[in-house]
Amino acid sequence: MHKKDLGLAVLIIIVGAVVYLRNPLFLSPINLGNTANLIGLFGLFAIGQGFVIMTGGIDLSVGSMIALLGVIFVDMVGKFGVPWPVAILVVIAIGTLLGLAHGFLITKLKMQPFVVTLCGLLIYRGVARGYTGEATAGFPFGANYPGLEWLTIGRSFGIPHSFYAMIFIGVVCWLLLHRSVFGRHLQAVGKNEDAARYSGIRTGFVITAAYVICAVLTAVAAVYFAMFTRSVQPSSHGNFYELYAIAAAVLGGFSLRGGEGSIIGVVLGVVLLQELQNLVNLLGIPSSLNFAVMGVVILFGVLADQQFNRYRAKRKAANALGLLTKKGSTRREAPAATDEIR
Amino acid sequence: MHKKDLGLAVLIIIVGAVVYLRNPLFLSPINLGNTANLIGLFGLFAIGQGFVIMTGGIDLSVGSMIALLGVIFVDMVGKFGVPWPVAILVVIAIGTLLGLAHGFLITKLKMQPFVVTLCGLLIYRGVARGYTGEATAGFPFGANYPGLEWLTIGRSFGIPHSFYAMIFIGVVCWLLLHRSVFGRHLQAVGKNEDAARYSGIRTGFVITAAYVICAVLTAVAAVYFAMFTRSVQPSSHGNFYELYAIAAAVLGGFSLRGGEGSIIGVVLGVVLLQELQNLVNLLGIPSSLNFAVMGVVILFGVLADQQFNRYRAKRKAANALGLLTKKGSTRREAPAATDEIR
Amino acid sequence: MTSESDRKRPLLVLESISKAYPGVVALSNVSMSVMAGEVLALIGENGAGKSTLMKILGGIVQPSSGHIIVDDIRCDQFHVTESQSAGIAFVHQELNVFDNLDVAANMFLGREIRSGFLGLLDDKTMRAAAEPLLRRVGATFKPDTLVADLSLAERQLLEIAKALSIKARVIIMDEPTSSLTLSETKTLMNVIADLKAEGIAVIYISHRLSEIEECADRVFALRDGKAAGELSKFEINHDAMIRMMIGRDLNSLYAPPAKPAGGAILSLTAVRTGAKPSALVEFDIHYGEILGVAGLVGAGRTELAEAIFGIGTILEGEIMLAGKPFKAASPRDAIEAGVYLVPEDRKRTGLLLESAICENICLADLSAVSRNGFVSQNLVKARAEDQRAKLGIRTTDVMRTTAELSGGNQQKVVLGKWLSMRPILIIFDEPTRGIDVASKVEIYRLMRALADAGVGVMMISSDMEEVIGVSDRIVVLREGEIAGSLSRSEFSEHNVLKLAVGAD
Amino acid sequence: AQDKPQLAFVVNAASDFWKLAEAGVKKAQEELPGYELQFRYPAQGTAALQNALMDDLVAAGTDAIMISSADPKNSIDAFNRIAAQVPLFTTDSDAPASKRIAYLGSSNTLAGVQAGGIAVAAMPKGGKCMGFVGFLGADNAVERIAGFRKAVEGSGIELADVRGDDVDFARARSNVDDVLAANPDITCMVGFYSYNPPKIYEALQAAGKLGAITVIAFDEDPITLGAVREGKFAGTVVQDPYQWGYQGMHLMAKYLEGDKSGVPADGLIIVPTKVINAANVDAFEAELKQRLGG
Numbered sequence A, B: 001m002h003k004k005d006l007g008l009a010v011l012i013i014i015v016g017a018v019v020y021l022r023n024p025l026f027l028s029p030i031n032l033g034n035t036a037n038l039i040g041l042f043g044l045f046a047i048g049q050g051f052v053i054m055t056g057g058i059d060l061s062v063g064s065m066i067a068l069l070g071v072i073f074v075d076m077v078g079k080f081g082v083p084w085p086v087a088i089l090v091v092i093a094i095g096t097l098l099g100l101a102h103g104f105l106i107t108k109l110k111m112q113p114f115v116v117t118l119c120g121l122l123i124y125r126g127v128a129r130g131y132t133g134e135a136t137a138g139f140p141f142g143a144n145y146p147g148l149e150w151l152t153i154g155r156s157f158g159i160p161h162s163f164y165a166m167i168f169i170g171v172v173c174w175l176l177l178h179r180s181v182f183g184r185h186l187q188a189v190g191k192n193e194d195a196a197r198y199s200g201i202r203t204g205f206v207i208t209a210a211y212v213i214c215a216v217l218t219a220v221a222a223v224y225f226a227m228f229t230r231s232v233q234p235s236s237h238g239n240f241y242e243l244y245a246i247a248a249a250v251l252g253g254f255s256l257r258g259g260e261g262s263i264i265g266v267v268l269g270v271v272l273l274q275e276l277q278n279l280v281n282l283l284g285i286p287s288s289l290n291f292a293v294m295g296v297v298i299l300f301g302v303l304a305d306q307q308f309n310r311y312r313a314k315r316k317a318a319n320a321l322g323l324l325t326k327k328g329s330t331r332r333e334a335p336a337a338t339d340e341i342r
Numbered sequence C: 001m002t003s004e005s006d007r008k009r010p011l012l013v014l015e016s017i018s019k020a021y022p023g024v025v026a027l028s029n030v031s032m033s034v035m036a037g038e039v040l041a042l043i044g045e046n047g048a049g050k051s052t053l054m055k056i057l058g059g060i061v062q063p064s065s066g067h068i069i070v071d072d073i074r075c076d077q078f079h080v081t082e083s084q085s086a087g088i089a090f091v092h093q094e095l096n097v098f099d100n101l102d103v104a105a106n107m108f109l110g111r112e113i114r115s116g117f118l119g120l121l122d123d124k125t126m127r128a129a130a131e132p133l134l135r136r137v138g139a140t141f142k143p144d145t146l147v148a149d150l151s152l153a154e155r156q157l158l159e160i161a162k163a164l165s166i167k168a169r170v171i172i173m174d175e176p177t178s179s180l181t182l183s184e185t186k187t188l189m190n191v192i193a194d195l196k197a198e199g200i201a202v203i204y205i206s207h208r209l210s211e212i213e214e215c216a217d218r219v220f221a222l223r224d225g226k227a228a229g230e231l232s233k234f235e236i237n238h239d240a241m242i243r244m245m246i247g248r249d250l251n252s253l254y255a256p257p258a259k260p261a262g263g264a265i266l267s268l269t270a271v272r273t274g275a276k277p278s279a280l281v282e283f284d285i286h287y288g289e290i291l292g293v294a295g296l297v298g299a300g301r302t303e304l305a306e307a308i309f310g311i312g313t314i315l316e317g318e319i320m321l322a323g324k325p326f327k328a329a330s331p332r333d334a335i336e337a338g339v340y341l342v343p344e345d346r347k348r349t350g351l352l353l354e355s356a357i358c359e360n361i362c363l364a365d366l367s368a369v370s371r372n373g374f375v376s377q378n379l380v381k382a383r384a385e386d387q388r389a390k391l392g393i394r395t396t397d398v399m400r401t402t403a404e405l406s407g408g409n410q411q412k413v414v415l416g417k418w419l420s421m422r423p424i425l426i427i428f429d430e431p432t433r434g435i436d437v438a439s440k441v442e443i444y445r446l447m448r449a450l451a452d453a454g455v456g457v458m459m460i461s462s463d464m465e466e467v468i469g470v471s472d473r474i475v476v477l478r479e480g481e482i483a484g485s486l487s488r489s490e491f492s493e494h495n496v497l498k499l500a501v502g503a504d
Numbered sequence D: 001a002q003d004k005p006q007l008a009f010v011v012n013a014a015s016d017f018w019k020l021a022e023a024g025v026k027k028a029q030e031e032l033p034g035y036e037l038q039f040r041y042p043a044q045g046t047a048a049l050q051n052a053l054m055d056d057l058v059a060a061g062t063d064a065i066m067i068s069s070a071d072p073k074n075s076i077d078a079f080n081r082i083a084a085q086v087p088l089f090t091t092d093s094d095a096p097a098s099k100r101i102a103y104l105g106s107s108n109t110l111a112g113v114q115a116g117g118i119a120v121a122a123m124p125k126g127g128k129c130m131g132f133v134g135f136l137g138a139d140n141a142v143e144r145i146a147g148f149r150k151a152v153e154g155s156g157i158e159l160a161d162v163r164g165d166d167v168d169f170a171r172a173r174s175n176v177d178d179v180l181a182a183n184p185d186i187t188c189m190v191g192f193y194s195y196n197p198p199k200i201y202e203a204l205q206a207a208g209k210l211g212a213i214t215v216i217a218f219d220e221d222p223i224t225l226g227a228v229r230e231g232k233f234a235g236t237v238v239q240d241p242y243q244w245g246y247q248g249m250h251l252m253a254k255y256l257e258g259d260k261s262g263v264p265a266d267g268l269i270i271v272p273t274k275v276i277n278a279a280n281v282d283a284f285e286a287e288l289k290q291r292l293g294g
């Protein structure tokens, strides 16, 4: 665990402790289960977004993709009677294609990731709304898909399966990003694309792969979301989720310039965001202040974490000097060297 | 006018011509006036966003700020009877303070712009919703503010005053960004902040100023928006507008990495976005396809522009080769010289 | 010391300066003074602290302790603004130009000329003012050129011209010639002489000791962040400087080949590159030799090397590598075929500055340090430690960020990346840019060992001494074409220059 | 604070409309001191967030919930999940197939029919209407539109199209502007969501067409009522959210106490919608003021 992740974990625990003291139901199994479910759902695609941000790109199409694929999935299963495992495969296949399209436009046709995925944001939701004619896609009343439901909204030992899914995918992605050759290449491309190419890395392939991973995880999340809400309203389903994912990643230590971030970080980012959502409801804070509370906690949390790190770097530099000069007559304080430039 | 801007202008004209052929009312004075008004409104804060993006930053709080300041303005004028010129000054003053706060957090406390303004997005809207208790802030029925209305929603020679305001501010900002010392420093800071500091530029001041400019223009836009909608619903007013502004800037040639972009470009970006909105209504395209149409036109427009530029570069290189070798037996095509790296 | 220094008071005094970074002490207790009108050379090994000391003088880095005295006034705060108002101009080692602005805008950044009622930028005047300065440093590009279109060497000239545009009393030049060729260097030497005559002090940092012999009035040496002694004008010579820097003597810079050159390992026949389509290139590199490639700035050496390496296109012609046709569509192809490039611009194309040293060293060959597709951090470290020992990379830990290394040590990391692999042909583009003498010797020895082991070695260099000393054969490029080839017996500065310039 | 039974009223989105329901809940709170009444807005108007909000409320110990769902048809499982833990009531829009105890509210289809009635009365010679709404796909919009269409059938009045704006006021306004520019043949406009009529009013005012185009409104925005009073609007159809809040809370309290008499056999408690026109607008507005003030 990186130091950055640790700071975030501490923030999560502090916030949790405060909430628990004010309402002990925070730690009730029911509440933990509900929150774990949401963490699982949001975690799935936030992890995907992490891969894209690692390349220095951005995927704004996530929320719309969740709406479009959700509509397709629900219609396939509920309306056309496609067996659900087939439907899942189809949705994942479509996700893969969309990811490939993003990657192609970005690496081969040299378009800016922001433009490409902004168009994705507009088009996918537009198609979903046009396809359904603004109607909500839902399962017929009383329809039952035991296997699918077990997989998506079932629980084992009180823990929702969406959470297990997120943990499983998180572990795989952790290995992929932090331990595999591909992960190293991804980080290299994010840090300095030119230097990566000069080192023989197939930058185009690596970047495309990141968008495909993001789209596939988003497709998986779309299935989970569709089953969670059991219906998909194309105009609002998944709205703003891309911002959620990006925020989780940035909170978790990803840099939008690329090359920095960890899977643990983005998962913790999701945990914090969901904890804040949950807190507002549990403490009976007016929902209108929901966002304000979230904003304030994030602002001060990140600030405290950062100031603490700066202080530590300062101390370290001062120590180094003190040890070597053995004079201890430092007139000025050594400034922090690890200050991030913005 | 840069070549990039030219491409965008051509796209706008082509789309306009197509729409005109299908519905000549597109060029009717009424429609042009309405569209000009919206261009004015969105242009105001998109220009501001341009300054921030120039520094390599981002301001996600724009939409929420428009909601918060709108609520404050409407309440001051409509409920507390504050004279409108005073109310405008107060709103601009608050905008300035918010911009200063952003700048302070980013330059002095070294927080990421994304995090700071994301918190702004959450907090400002939250405060607006909390302050009004989710109620819509509106003027009493029949209330009249002739001076204010003339200034904001009035028209001269059929052209709405919001458009004049945008043009005036656009010209000032053009001088500021492209012809003044401050603008040059802004471009330098956006490209390479460290190097700019080594050159003696007060990078902190420059960056803060960019956020203040953005916030002040947003405050002005907030007044115009409040007068346009005549009522402000804090939970939805201005939603997604930050994305609009960023999209306009990126379409207009700004790079999210900083250091690149022009005022003319961002204004043209706004024009394109509004044209696309207008087109959907004018051609009677189902509202549900609104976004899809926008996405498709942007995608292909940008793509065509880019491919055209690449083609031209290729031709140029090929010509150079042909002239010089006088052999004409080029086995492979010369690569595009101006390919941007993503 | 002498009566002369009693008469003149120093312009600038650095008094017991120390600087600590977390875990590293870059400078401890260094004192130094600068007189008006002198050329003070600052020497030291890579990582000795030269740039750090100068950055403190430039106000970019704040010392942990110690202070600076300007005109007998002690400054408590010394930031960029104070430094500028003290009349200090700075040519940085790692170039700090702005791609998105034109040459004139770069030159006058922070000191823009304004005109008119609104005080807007006066680009016309700035460009006019830039023109003579560019000419003075021997630059051929125009003031309205976008900096993105300049080569590394041209950017370096721009930085120098920029320093000249300031009405400075002290000009710091941190390795200004590291990517310049002989003719620009000569021009710079003349400029320095002029500056001196005007009473302007120059602090000159370089690893090219002959330049220092030529221009310096006094030499100040740093070793491991501490002052290591001074030499006055009459004491300055190669050996004395080396002794002060590394604390011992250094013998024989260049080693001869073990055996005479064999057949061609790489041969280019009638090659035209996309970058310079009008030029026809033909040459061979033989087994066992080091082929030096010389030429003026912008002669197209880098472009040729990159074309072989799979960046940019080969329009026509044939390339044979070890007897087989060779065509790289991307660096990956080239690397798989055993053709490596040490690029000239390490900041842009050589390194992931924000990554750890060991990451950089293993980047191009991760499969060798991984099992079943998973990278083994132990193998990564072991490999990096190996290179650190071989190349003498100065750092406490290979896990440290590469950006924290001094310029020369960064260059060694780039070399380490390729030397840890199995090359068939290595192209070195300015391999010793910014590298200290002791390490240069080490790198020359490595190149020689590679050549002796049957690896093809192509060395592009702008350092005349190096080209002549290290190469077994030299080809000279002029405007993208091979202007001629020289064998060892024909080596001389004069002959190389004659071919490079094209004069008879 | 946890000892009193807690009742929650969850609405579908933030809007002025719910201010009236909130007033009703406040009034009920005065009369039910033994209960703690909550009025909750979701962070955004999506069913997913509402259902998560209800989960949280149940986890936090709420004893009964009344919800106006953004998507009742498809929230049946979520409703059943909640209903298994606490008594659940629906308001505003119903989910009859779920295990909710009862529905308390008005009928959107009937409201649409009433609006159609206003149109038929105002335009005996027929006309061509354009509708404006927030979410085209939302149940209340669909039902109102269907009701309107049914009522005007055969009267020569046609609802040509309905433009959606996703509750963006600026777009709501520019939609009207665009229709005025692009469709000169339109003679009547219908604002289906509470904020649509004011936007129509402002756009017509700016275009100088106030009174020239027949406007049929929904809900009781002050601008709407003003326009009705002035005779610029033909009329508006209002619901009675105050009663939903007021009666709903009493209903739930009684239910918790074991008195189930308030729940009819079919589970539907319909609070009728009213047509407001120039004749009764003043009385209506006075009543509103008094409720919101008190």
Ligand SMILES: Nc1ncnc2c1ncn2[C@@H]1O[C@H](COP(=O)(O)OP(=O)(O)OP(=O)(O)O)[C@@H](O)[C@H]1O
Binding pocket: A337, C021, C022, C024, C025, C026, C044, C045, C046, C047, C048, C049, C050, C051, C052, C053, C093, C394, C403, C404, C405, C406, C407, C408, C409, C434, C436
């Ligand atoms: N930002 C930093 N953080 C940590 N250590 C640093 C930083 N900058 C420099 N150092 C360390 O300070 C020491 C001195 O570096 P400096 O750049 O001054 O060397 P130099 O003498 O200029 O070397 P070169 O000849 O290679 O340019 C080195 O050990 C370097 O690793």
Ligand SMILES: Nc1ncnc2c1ncn2[C@@H]1O[C@H](COP(=O)(O)OP(=O)(O)OP(=O)(O)O)[C@@H](O)[C@H]1O
Binding pocket: C148, C149, C150, C151, C152, C153, C154, C179, C295, C296, C297, C298, C299, C300, C301, C302, C303, C304, C344, C462
């Ligand atoms: N990115 C670029 N855009 C346009 N022109 C360029 C670019 N890079 C280099 N050039 C031009 O191409 C020519 C050849 O440059 P190249 O770098 O190959 O020369 P070189 O012989 O290696 O010299 P140097 O000592 O500058 O490295 C120069 O005139 C240079 O100005």
Ligand SMILES: [Mg+2]
Binding pocket: C050, C051, C052, C093, C174, C406, C407, C408
């Ligand atoms: Mg240095």
Ligand SMILES: [Mg+2]
Binding pocket: C301, C302, C303, C344, C429
């Ligand atoms: Mg070169």
